[in-house]
Amino acid sequence: MxxxxxxxxxxxxxxxxxxxxxxxxxxxxxxxxxGTVYKFKTQPIDPNDPFRGKYVTLRFEAENFKTTDTTWNRNEDVYVCIENDNEGYASIKEILKEKPQEGDYFKAKTVYFVSGGLRLNFPFDRYYMEESKAPQAEVAYRKYSTAENPKPAYALVAIKDGETYLKDVIVDDKPIREYVIEQQE
CATH class of the missing domain: 1.20.5 (Single alpha-helices involved in coiled-coils or other helix-helix interfaces)
Structure with a gap:
């Protein structure tokens, strides 16, 4: 028994x-x-985390939000309401301290407030790649971003009911994995 x-x-x-x-x-x-897919303009930086492996850290233009509201605290959980701008890229519609009842949003953290602006930390700031490709992606992007008049690089992020999923990073209208392979040839 x-x-x-x-x-x-x-x-x-x-x-x-x-x-x-x-x-x-x-x-x-x-x-x-x-989820609704948004394009977030970005610039990748390549760190190495020994516990998580190689990834491309993403910094977003939308993480800097202009505001005159001075009631924000450092490291505070906030809800970021998103909409598309006139170019089709994601932009912050508003930032709330309480969960919104409608629309696309996600939870983020405040980093700091400086007169006229609030810096945020988005939850989808790491794009994991094959270990050998992440450093190559950073080098390829650096070359691309210093070229004359490059197209914006952006992250495709699906958002549904406050949850997010980083689908891909696009450089020169190609997924970053394909872009890296092309640059090696």
Missing amino acids: KTKNMFILFVVVAIAQAFVPLKMIYDTEKINDE
Whole structure:
């Protein structure tokens, strides 16, 4: 009887351990499939995190929000309401301290407030790539961004019900993985 109870306990624990990552994958896929996709203008920088591997850190133009409201605190959770500007890129419509009832939004953190502007930290600021490609992506982007009149590089981010999913980074109208391969040829 003791062996049977141990087996049942093992099965329950195994199912629970499988459920958590499967639920996370399902939620991410739902955002990817059903979320509204926005283009965030960006500039990548390439750090190395020994625990997470190689990735491209993304800095966004939209992270700097002009405001005269001085009630913002450092490291505060805020809700960023998003809309498209007249060029088709994401821009901040408004920043709220309470969760909005409608529209596309996501949760971010305030970094600091300086007279006339608020600096934010977006939750989708890392784009993971194959370890050998991340440094090459940074070099290729640096060359691209210093060329005369380059097209804006941007991140494609799906947003649904306050959740985000970084789909891709686009450089010269190509996914960054393809752009890196082309630059190596």
